[in-house]
Amino acid sequence: MELAFSSDQRELLDAFEQFFSKESGPAVVRRAEPLGHDDSLWHRLDAMEVWGSGASTADLAVIAESAGRWIAPVPFVEHAVASPLIDEVGAGIATIALRPATADGAWRLVPAGAVADVVIGVDGADLVAVRSTPPGSGPLNHASAPLADRSARDGVRTVLGPAADMAALLARWKVLTAASLVGVASMALELALAYVQERQQFGVPIGSFQAVQHGLADLPGMIDGARLLAHKAAGAIDRGDDGRCNIALNEIDDPLALASMAFVFAADVAAHATDRSLHFHGGYGFAEEYDIQLYYRRARGWALILGEPTAELLTLADRFWPETVAAQGSGH
Amino acid sequence: MDFELSPEVVAYRERVRRIVAAHNTPEAIRVQHETGTFNNPALNRALAAEGLIERAVPGLGAGDPIELWVLFNEIEKAGSPVDALGVAVMIAGVVQHVGNDRQKAELIPAVTSGEALICMGYSEPDVGSDLSALTTRAVRDGDEWVINGAKMWTTMAHEARWVILLARTDPDLPRHKGLTMFLIPMDTPGIRVDPVHTMATERTNATFYDDVRVGDDCVLGEVNGGWRVMSVALSFERGVMGGTNPGVPLLEHTAAWARRSGRLAEPAVREKLARVAIDNHVAALLTQRSAWIAASGGLPGLEGSMTKLFASESYQKASRWFQEMAGAEGLLQLEQPGAAADGWIEYDARHSPVTTIYGGTTEINKNNIAERHLGLPRARR
Numbered sequence: 001m002e003l004a005f006s007s008d009q010r011e012l013l014d015a016f017e018q019f020f021s022k023e024s025g026p027a028v029v030r031r032a033e034p035l036g037h038d039d040s041l042w043h044r045l046d047a048m049e050v051w052g053s054g055a056s057t058a059d060l061a062v063i064a065e066s067a068g069r070w071i072a073p074v075p076f077v078e079h080a081v082a083s084p085l086i087d088e089v090g091a092g093i094a095t096i097a098l099r100p101a102t103a104d105g106a107w108r109l110v111p112a113g114a115v116a117d118v119v120i121g122v123d124g125a126d127l128v129a130v131r132s133t134p135p136g137s138g139p140l141n142h143a144s145a146p147l148a149d150r151s152a153r154d155g156v157r158t159v160l161g162p163a164a165d166m167a168a169l170l171a172r173w174k175v176l177t178a179a180s181l182v183g184v185a186s187m188a189l190e191l192a193l194a195y196v197q198e199r200q201q202f203g204v205p206i207g208s209f210q211a212v213q214h215g216l217a218d219l220p221g222m223i224d225g226a227r228l229l230a231h232k233a234a235g236a237i238d239r240g241d242d243g244r245c246n247i248a249l250n251e252i253d254d255p256l257a258l259a260s261m262a263f264v265f266a267a268d269v270a271a272h273a274t275d276r277s278l279h280f281h282g283g284y285g286f287a288e289e290y291d292i293q294l295y296y297r298r299a300r301g302w303a304l305i306l307g308e309p310t311a312e313l314l315t316l317a318d319r320f321w322p323e324t325v326a327a328q329g330s331g332h
Numbered sequence: 333m334d335f336e337l338s339p340e341v342v343a344y345r346e347r348v349r350r351i352v353a354a355h356n357t358p359e360a361i362r363v364q365h366e367t368g369t370f371n372n373p374a375l376n377r378a379l380a381a382e383g384l385i386e387r388a389v390p391g392l393g394a395g396d397p398i399e400l401w402v403l404f405n406e407i408e409k410a411g412s413p414v415d416a417l418g419v420a421v422m423i424a425g426v427v428q429h430v431g432n433d434r435q436k437a438e439l440i441p442a443v444t445s446g447e448a449l450i451c452m453g454y455s456e457p458d459v460g461s462d463l464s465a466l467t468t469r470a471v472r473d474g475d476e477w478v479i480n481g482a483k484m485w486t487t488m489a490h491e492a493r494w495v496i497l498l499a500r501t502d503p504d505l506p507r508h509k510g511l512t513m514f515l516i517p518m519d520t521p522g523i524r525v526d527p528v529h530t531m532a533t534e535r536t537n538a539t540f541y542d543d544v545r546v547g548d549d550c551v552l553g554e555v556n557g558g559w560r561v562m563s564v565a566l567s568f569e570r571g572v573m574g575g576t577n578p579g580v581p582l583l584e585h586t587a588a589w590a591r592r593s594g595r596l597a598e599p600a601v602r603e604k605l606a607r608v609a610i611d612n613h614v615a616a617l618l619t620q621r622s623a624w625i626a627a628s629g630g631l632p633g634l635e636g637s638m639t640k641l642f643a644s645e646s647y648q649k650a651s652r653w654f655q656e657m658a659g660a661e662g663l664l665q666l667e668q669p670g671a672a673a674d675g676w677i678e679y680d681a682r683h684s685p686v687t688t689i690y691g692g693t694t695e696i697n698k699n700n701i702a703e704r705h706l707g708l709p710r711a712r713r
Binding site for chain 1: 333334335336337338398409577580583584587591596597599602603605606607609610612613614615616617618620621624625627635637638639641642645695697698699701702703705706707708709710711
């Protein structure tokens with residue numbers, strides 16, 4: 001049993017904290033808006049060869065947390081999930097379409113869709129990879145994320161397997177996104193702590209007021225809980241555990257269920273932490289020049305791109321209580 | 333991270349689970365709710381008979397904090413009360429660490445045999461979170477101590493063999509330095525126990541100490557070292573001895589009711605059940621982390637505070653969601669025909685409010701986290 005990062009993972013975290021803090025500071029993040037992609041940063045990250053076949057989901061989650069802490073404008077999570085399925089990505093970017101293609105073959109709002117050279121996703125009964133030229137731009141959005149619609153038909157199309165194979169990819173995406181959101185939440189808390197100790201009102205730092213302290217003090221437990229859950233899910237994926245969900249005993253080893261749980265919980269925590277942090281920045285939290293607004297928007301945008309949390313929770317409930325499926329018309 | 337339990341702990345857990353299942357009977361639960369005494373003596377004795385309590389006592393030998401967590405988590409998940417046995421095991425651990433030979437010889441076997449309970453005399457009628465302001469006095473008289481005062485929330489005092497009592501022995505020293513911990517048999521003349529009935533059916537007590545005379549052999553630890561003894565107790569307790577997964581039996585009761593009543597097919601019901609399952613699992617992981625820190629030689633004080641905050645607030649949230657979900661039937665109590673979840677939803681709605689109060693209030697835990705974990709200045713209050 002070890003309920004903290006291993007020494008190797010701490011080294012990994014240190015290395016990426018150094019990289020992202022130097023290469024993906026707030027100025028870089030701002031410069032990359034509104035597209036949300038910095039190609040030069042991407043090439044430097046890609047050169048670190050983190051995608052090697054040996055990279056475990058758990059190790060990638062450590063890196064994803066660091067990328068989240070620095071809200072790095074690179075599709076780390078998407079490429080980490082999609083690239084192992086493709087023999088020859090080359091210098092390109094790979095991503096996954098989170099929802100199946102529409103009847104006319106469109107993947108809507110693909111994360112990193114504006115910049116990815118290869119998109120993997122479900123089209124009809126198949127899991128396919130489509131190589132095509134990325135549009136380089138997409139709709140303006142809350143998170144300044146490089147979202148774009150992509151075609152599941154036009155381009156070099158390869159069938160990778162049955163559509164059901166998408167579940168494992170989605171689980172990995174949820175876990176790594178959960179880890180990124182843990183990073184978003186932990187940096188939001190750090191920004192709040194720095195601000196409330198610097199900002200003076202009534203002649204004292206506002207961080208000395210109990211009302212402010214208590215608004216921050218429940219965050220570390222939630223953030224730690226989100227990290228533990230993300231890494232439990234990552235470990236289950238890496239071991240390939242078979243699905244066990246015993247709700248009566250609170251024993252859950254099933255990778256797909258744990259991935260959903262980690263995702264929903266981390267999304268909640270990131271939304272909550274960024275909300276509190278922004279609030280304790282006062283009016284400046286609302287001002288563009290302060291960094292917390294960058295985090296506030298990504299906490300929501302990176303999570304909601306999968307769809308409404310209710311749908312994810314209902315899917316989870318189907319795994320927990322499979323003997324009774326939800327009533328018709330639930331919208332999932 | 334590695335969340336796997338060792339084969340030894342898994343085997344321990346299976347034994348605990350089997351014994352709990354055999355003794356957490358509907359009759360035992362009925363007696364608890366009828367008497368207000370939330371203890372299961374048959375369960376305690378059965379665990380003791382297999383040596384499972386002895387293994388869990390901190391510092392006693394075979395067990396470790398992982399087993400301590402597993403023992404109480406299994407009892408709690410089954411919906412059986414944890415506090416009576418939890419306090420006894422915790423105090424046995426304190427006695428093992430700081431007790432004299434006689435205290436060890438008398439108390440530890442009495443606890444590990446599942447026979448004796450112990451109550452805690454910390455809070456007073458006018459002293460709660462600001463514990464070092466306590467006023468119960470112990471005055472030297474020859475080679476005896478004479479104790480006078482009143483203690484509040486001395487749960488199990490009416491069943492306990494000993495009380496662990498924090499009293500002021502030197503009013504001239506700074507507040508928390510003039511306190512001494514005493515370990516006193518409850519049949520000592522001068523002790524009176526009055527019941528205090530609570531909204532959650534459970535009975536607690538007020539205890540009164542009127543010229544209670546005890547010898548030096550009843551001092552636990554050093555004279556004027558009571559605050560340190562209490563810190564030892566807290567370091568054992570923090571978050572690993574039950575209290576962090578009350579949402580598990582609540583969810584199980586509620587899901588079973590939803591299945592029986594057909595409500596389980598409703599998306600709104602399923603969404604809430606799934607959310608509570610997530611919170612329950614996070615609470616368990618945070619607790620497991622505290623146990624792991626303790627087993628690695630650390631003191632998970634702050635992590636315990638974080639766990640308690642999260643677990644108690646999410647339990648209250650679940651309790652409220654489920655009662656609202658159940659509507660009018662969620663108002664009906666145990667054994668009432670038509671009660672949602674056999675009345676457990678109503679029971680948890682009465683029980684959950686205390687969990688953000690006892691064992692360190694939410695506000696005290698937030699103060700600790702803000703000052704000692706987040707590094708914020710001492711609060712202006």
